[in-house]
Amino acid sequence: MRGIVFDGDGLVFTDALEVRPPTSGEVLVRMLASGICHSDLNVVDGSSPRVAPIVLGHEGAAEVIRGAADVTGFAPGDRVVIATITPCRACRACAAGRLSDCPSAFGTGERPFIYDGRATGRYANASTWAEEVVVKASQLFPIGDLAPAGASLLGCAVSTGYGNVRNVAQVQPGDTVAVIGIGGIGANVLQTARLEGASRIIAVDVNPSRRDIALRFGATDVIIADRDDDLVAAVRDLTGGGVDHAFECAGLIPTVEAAIAMTAPGGTAVLIGMPPRGARVSFDIDALFRGRRIVGSLNGACDPARDFPQMIEHAKAGRLNLDDQVTQVFAVADWAQAIAATRSGAVVRSILDFTS
Ligand SMILES: [Zn+2]
Ligand SMILES: [Zn+2]
Numbered sequence: 001m002r003g004i005v006f007d008g009d010g011l012v013f014t015d016a017l018e019v020r021p022p023t024s025g026e027v028l029v030r031m032l033a034s035g036i037c038h039s040d041l042n043v044v045d046g047s048s049p050r051v052a053p054i055v056l057g058h059e060g061a062a063e064v065i066r067g068a069a070d071v072t073g074f075a076p077g078d079r080v081v082i083a084t085i086t087p088c089r090a091c092r093a094c095a096a097g098r099l100s101d102c103p104s105a106f107g108t109g110e111r112p113f114i115y116d117g118r119a120t121g122r123y124a125n126a127s128t129w130a131e132e133v134v135v136k137a138s139q140l141f142p143i144g145d146l147a148p149a150g151a152s153l154l155g156c157a158v159s160t161g162y163g164n165v166r167n168v169a170q171v172q173p174g175d176t177v178a179v180i181g182i183g184g185i186g187a188n189v190l191q192t193a194r195l196e197g198a199s200r201i202i203a204v205d206v207n208p209s210r211r212d213i214a215l216r217f218g219a220t221d222v223i224i225a226d227r228d229d230d231l232v233a234a235v236r237d238l239t240g241g242g243v244d245h246a247f248e249c250a251g252l253i254p255t256v257e258a259a260i261a262m263t264a265p266g267g268t269a270v271l272i273g274m275p276p277r278g279a280r281v282s283f284d285i286d287a288l289f290r291g292r293r294i295v296g297s298l299n300g301a302c303d304p305a306r307d308f309p310q311m312i313e314h315a316k317a318g319r320l321n322l323d324d325q326v327t328q329v330f331a332v333a334d335w336a337q338a339i340a341a342t343r344s345g346a347v348v349r350s351i352l353d354f355t356s
Helices: 036-043 146-153 158-168 184-195 210-216 233-239 255-259 284-290 304-316 330-346
Strands: 002-007 010-015 026-035 060-067 077-080 113-115 116-122 132-137 140-142 176-181 199-204 222-224 244-250 263-271 293-296 328-331 350-353
Touching: 002 113, 010 330, 026 077, 026 140, 036 330, 060 132, 060 146, 077 146, 146 158, 146 304, 146 350, 158 184, 158 244, 158 263, 158 293, 158 304, 176 233, 176 255, 184 199, 184 210, 184 244, 199 210, 199 233, 210 222, 210 263, 222 233, 233 244, 233 255, 233 330, 244 255, 255 263, 263 284, 328 330, 330 350
Parallel strands: 176 199, 176 244, 199 222, 244 263, 263 293, 328 350
Antiparallel strands: 002 010, 026 060, 026 132, 026 350, 060 077, 077 140, 113 116
């Protein structure tokens, strides 16, 4: 089958990738569409090292080929989205609802693929840059007639935005929100803040082409900033003293510091963007004595079993817009162009189409 493998030096397209059959509790699925997320590219760039060879990709919509003998509830041809978290549901962290702290939530370094005679690893419990993958049945959620390209983004961009607004910040009706960095995740923070009834939703980006996207996904105000603009003053001016929730989705040290400083007393700075490993920021400790919080999570602290069916319902009802996040769809053979488009910032999300 076809797939894109990171061999330690770079990405390689192959049509000779193999995957092992499903074992207890697992399902073999055929990929329909996969997103390209910056976390995938961080592995390629070495800022988020993984053992190679490995198949990257963690936003996938797929159709069921077959489940193991003990799997019920899935039929061949069912269309599903793949969630990336695999909590054990038995440990102390899981019992407390802190699924991200479960030792098995992010996988065990398993190597279900064979590439060029070598055992090849799985990324984020998914590896959606392969034509066929084996995943746990508990990771799969039916998407019905949602378009696979948009639905694939539920796996990371949508769930991370949705979860950070609902589970982490817990935005309430009437709250004020700022979102820094309007890419795949920022757009989903915007539209989930709108869904939750936020009153003022301020989008911030350096790229003028993001204004239309920001407005379409729920921004009430858009700030197109130069890198040396005083974002904190601009947001404080618009809100009369700061926002209840500042979501940092750019992963830059100056914008992380700005997000912390632009919160109102009692406000929450939610750090989502990923700066290079080991990055340090500074902030005024006095700010925290007024009840401010600085928080982070992985995948928006989502519980897939609770949050994925909710998101799918919202998408079917038009309350979450999936399709407009897809800027461009590439045949999988054109993967290099798709990745270049993601790196350049020209697209919100590039999608790899595995059906062509
Ligand atoms: Zn657990
Ligand atoms: Zn991602």
